Amino acid sequence: MNALSRRRFLRISASSVIAAGLGSRALGPLRAASATRAPSGDLQRIPTFCDLCFWKCGAVASVRDGQLWKIEGNPLDPLCRGRLCPRGTGGIGAHSDPDRLRAPLLRTHERGEEKWKEVTWEEAIDYIAEKMKRIAASHGPEAMALFSHGIGGTFLKHTLKAYGTPNIAAPSFAQCRGPRDVGFRLTFGEDVGSPERTDIAHAECLVLIGSHLGENMHNTQVQEFATAVGRGARLIVVDPRLSVAASKAHHYLPIKPGTDLALILAWMQVIVTEKRYDIDYVTRHGFGFDAFAAALAEYTPEWAYVETGIDPETIRATAREMARYRPATLVHPGRHVNWNGDDAQRSRAIALLNALLGSWGRKGGFYQPVTMDIPAYPYPPYPKAGKPKVDNPDHRYPFAHETLTTGIREATISGAPYPIKGWMVYATNLLQALPNEAETLRAIQALDLLVVVDVVPSEMAAWADVVLPESTYLERHDDLNPEYFREPFLALRQPVVEAPHDQKPNWWIARELAVKLGLGAFYPWKHIEEYLEHRVKAAGLDYATLKRDGILRGPPQPIYWADGVPAEFDTPSGKIEFYSSQLAKAGFDPVPRYTPPVSGPPGSFRLLFGRAPMHSFSRTHTNRLLSGLMDENVVWVNQMVATRAGLKSGDWVRLRNQDGALSNRIAVKATERIRPDCVYLVHGFGHKARGLRHAFGKGASDAGLITRYRTDPLMGGTAMNVNFVTLEPAEAV
Amino acid sequence: MIEYTSTRHNPGIDPTLHLWGWEIPVYLFLGGLVAGLMMLSGYHLLRSRWDHDRAHGHYVTAPLFSLALLSAGMLTLFLDLEHKVQVWRLYLTFRPASPMSWGSWILLLVYPALAASALLTLPDSLPRLVRRLPVLSRVAATLSGRDGTVHLIGFANLVLGAMLGVYTGVLLSALGARPLWNSALLGPLFLFSGLSTGAATLHLLSHLTPRARGDAPGFSDALASVLVTWLRPPSAPEGSRKLEQADNSFLTIELVLLALFFGGLMTSTLAHQTGARLLLTGPWAAPFWVFVVGSGILLPLLLQFLQAQRRIQSTLVPALLVIGGGLALRFILVAAGQASHWSIALP
Amino acid sequence: MSRYIMVIDTRRCVGCQDCVVACQTENNVPSGYCRDWITETASGEYPTVRLEIRSERCNHCDNPPCVHCCPTGASHVHERGGVVLVTPEKCIGCKACLASCPYDARFIHPKGYADKCTFCIHRVERGLDPACVSVCPTHCMHFGDAEDPLSGVSRLLATRPHHTLLPEAGTKPRIYYLT
């Protein structure tokens, strides 16, 4: 985060925190507890925060007679307000998963054969340190890359930075929210953030473009979504599939996939030509409005109809409805927005639409998040990397402000701009998360060292030289979470039970590795609690209280402009950029321009994918509690299409994509809830790793069918909704 | 069109109810059959002058057979229970609204009634046993000594048999959640099916009972002769004509009751109609029409009619068919009933 | 006398099954079984489709056939709130109650007795909401006393259109679905 936007995130000084008293009262029988098991006959309630996804909801685990019994929301936590999503509630299944990794493994056969021998931690870490030293000696430390997703990776990142590599990436940028963040930055100078700063709770009109809240279970958003629905807020949902959210909408727009930018442009065209935008807001905060308005002229609803299939009257009616409720109209920016390759520009168009409606900084639109000021731990400075990051040579993608996973992958294959010889992979299943797994495998084959830190023997682990079994979030400490949110708070992750076998927490692994690498100076502390306590104390807070309550809350801060938050924009013009000179200068459209999506071979269906509420990506399918709710995915096929093909729900098919990739067999869901020109899968199934005994071979993998992707020219995001499949009958078993 | 999905996945419940396998149909069948036997022999005791009619061997062995069959039925019922150790709980309470409870208490009364009639006939059915245990012959003599006692036993068998027979149907029809069973006619239907299978069994017993010795047949003789007679079609014994006639009227009534049963369902709600169609045209139609209606009722009716006309030789075939039909009726109704459902798809 | 009911707002429910997981952990429901579940009913033709998502469980019927048909009294109506319960120690596992429930709300626990939703009476007696209600992230479930006109559930029923499942089965179910 750059200096200016950092300034704008309101911070509170730690001494003003009043959290302690508040906490103990509300949490009642919570006990101060540590990593130890509860004595027999006892019921302990230990707070921590959830890790089934990246939302980090406060949780309270009940441990009865030393056994995990249940996990509930921490009522003190402003994110979850005492209620978790199904994954959080089912988190116990992560602890008791019989498919878990139990001990460090060293590869004994070819990569990918999943043949291992168990070794001690000492042996495993020696082996890794040895290899890393050799890589540093012959190629420089930059030749090591770290892929790490989620807060658990904090300490490995620290170790690898100390080791001297700048090549640290997560799929959350180029495969997830990157285009959105870029689109919003270009417009408002700031990201939407995670948790998103969307004020759904107060929106009077909510527009969801693809964003499938209710299936996407990001907790606070779903809670606020339900509140909005309950309040009777107007709901407009754009999706080629009648999502759960769409089923609650006043206007459901069954858009032709990939054409959303046309719709958004037409909406803006209507709002601008009918002068329904927030004129005062736009004049006061806008830059380049006239050029923007002029560029819109051609995008009439009639024009958009041809592209999107949404009739012009509906486009007008919904545009007017948005304008009627502004500024409490929230056009949700989405999160996973890598769809078609025009994604940063589409996200920018969404930002612009919000700007027209005046929702940025306003109640019911986008609030300004606040956080607690928790000083970083005073480590020695990292060595300066000898080379720039490898992922984005010559700023090919000028607006990529985070590291591109796929850029590292490309460099690993090509050796340019410099070779990458080692990957360390923490909590990300790259074979399911990155498009075109063949490319990932090619990169893996070019490596001298592949280390995977995981909790289960995932697809990624299957290819590793060394697999390190991590303890789950319920069995470990992680870094503090001073979240950027509606109100400032600090959350602690702490163990509620012991790891069942020889699993170790990331902090321990990262520290041991650093010591073996001769980087012990970067770990002045021996146990993470020293680190945590140090930081909490430095912020003037009480660690014991944090341990007891799991959450420390700060006093509420203003989060809307109306309450005194300054309207500042970290853009070159210092204003909301309706016209982006940055984009113009870099040779891109300064005002988003529509390009039609690629289309597939005749008779094929566009492959769409999304979330199921009880699963996270590819990581929850061996969790017996959660897989008990859904143990494989089905392929949604339009009812009429299915009937014509002689298919009915429950029939088995295989999907074949335009490049011949063939899926596992998968059951059909013949439904009136999807357009005839696409099919839909829940992401993450169809596991190929045999070690995932409970999930192996169940359902079809969307990732396996995503052999093509389009790269966003602005920021290098990999759009994956550009694959097409046909259905083939499959034998029933 | 309505698209309905449910995430429920309870074993035995989903995708369709499968609570009861072979045990309950067999239990219901044996219960009905015994009910029929009890009623027939009870009626016999009531109507006849004992000493004259004791010569009808099948009435003599029927109570012992009944006891054996009923016990076999109780065993299958017990086998079906999922919480067997608690079975004694049935007799700690009486639940007037529960047919199961009625059933268990009725069964408790049926045993003494059957035992009484068995004792009554013991000197004839198990002469060797009685010879060895004279006390039994004294008991039998006391029981048969007075017509009043004999009639009381007969009456008890008649009434309890009727209750047992009706109960086997009511057990299902009381489970209102299964529209196919949801008919007051199920009790009478099972009663008459029980009577027809009972008559057929008596018929069978009479065939199986060697008449040559002129003496009253023994139970063990009857059992031993089963195999022999199987191979050697016997001549129609005396009294079996009456049984055939009775059987024919039971079968006719059963047929009428079946028609009324379906008529009732088909003029009721959509759920009931859908339930009925499971048997009439649905997945159970073939076995239903073939085994229950065809070979279970119509064919034996025809055969027994022809036998009565002496157009064909009298055989065991009709009796066996009736018994098979009764068994099929229980199996098919229990299975199809579990598949019949109030549609919960509609919001 | 109290009369406990549940009122579930189908407009808010997203079908996430959190209620299902919560019931499983709270009540140690054996794996492979569920006391509550989600149904989705879609009608119409794309794109004009009406979808109702419901969280379902035992309806704790006012006229419970499962209690009537139970030969041992294992199935009974609890004095508190009229909740329909099973006493495992009294149950012989005859399955009459399973067959008599039009909602198929019961199952045979692997230990041999009939089992189903208890309205989390153990929690309710301590003043807590049932587990499923207490976790629901959309706050679409409400539990309370229908006899109390001031209770949340009574007010919801008074002000919002609602329906019950299979009223024609005559069981007088006590879970109400707001539409």
Ligand SMILES: Nc1nc2c(c(=O)[nH]1)N[C@H]1C(S)=C(S)[C@@H](COP(=O)(O)OP(=O)(O)OC[C@H]3O[C@@H](n4cnc5c(=O)[nH]c(N)nc54)[C@H](O)[C@@H]3O)O[C@H]1N2
């Ligand atoms: N085809 C396709 N690709 C996608 C997406 C899609 O929808 N379809 N979605 C994209 C999006 S939005 C995102 S954010 C990314 C997500 O991508 P990832 O974050 O890579 O998600 P997962 O596939 O779940 O892989 C997570 C891995 O971490 C492991 N893990 C879980 N918990 C722990 C832990 O506590 N410690 C350790 N060490 N490991 C753990 C899991 O076992 C699993 O192997 O994927 C992106 N890629």
Ligand SMILES: Nc1nc2c(c(=O)[nH]1)N[C@H]1C(S)=C(S)[C@@H](COP(=O)(O)OP(=O)(O)OC[C@H]3O[C@@H](n4cnc5c(=O)[nH]c(N)nc54)[C@H](O)[C@@H]3O)O[C@H]1N2
């Ligand atoms: N339960 C659960 N919740 C999660 C996650 C999880 O793994 N599990 N992951 C979390 C993460 S990291 C992310 S990034 C988010 C992702 O969640 P979202 O940001 O909501 O994801 P989308 O990519 O919008 O997801 C798919 C939806 O877009 C629709 N869609 C597909 N193509 C098009 C199109 O061309 N136009 C339009 N308008 N719609 C289209 C699909 O039909 C589907 O409904 O979910 C988060 N929440």
Ligand code: SF4
């Ligand atoms: S949204 Fe769900 S999975 Fe994610 S942190 Fe919160 S409770 Fe856990």
Ligand code: SF4
């Ligand atoms: S937890 Fe709530 S929202 Fe989720 S399925 Fe259950 S009732 Fe619906």
Ligand code: SF4
């Ligand atoms: S729903 Fe079924 S189990 Fe529950 S009370 Fe009603 S009939 Fe009984």
Ligand code: SF4
């Ligand atoms: S299974 Fe148990 S609870 Fe159900 S009716 Fe039989 S004895 Fe009663």
Ligand code: SF4
């Ligand atoms: S009330 Fe309790 S027992 Fe019933 S479904 Fe909810 S959590 Fe399960």
Ligand SMILES: [Mo]
């Ligand atoms: Mo994501």
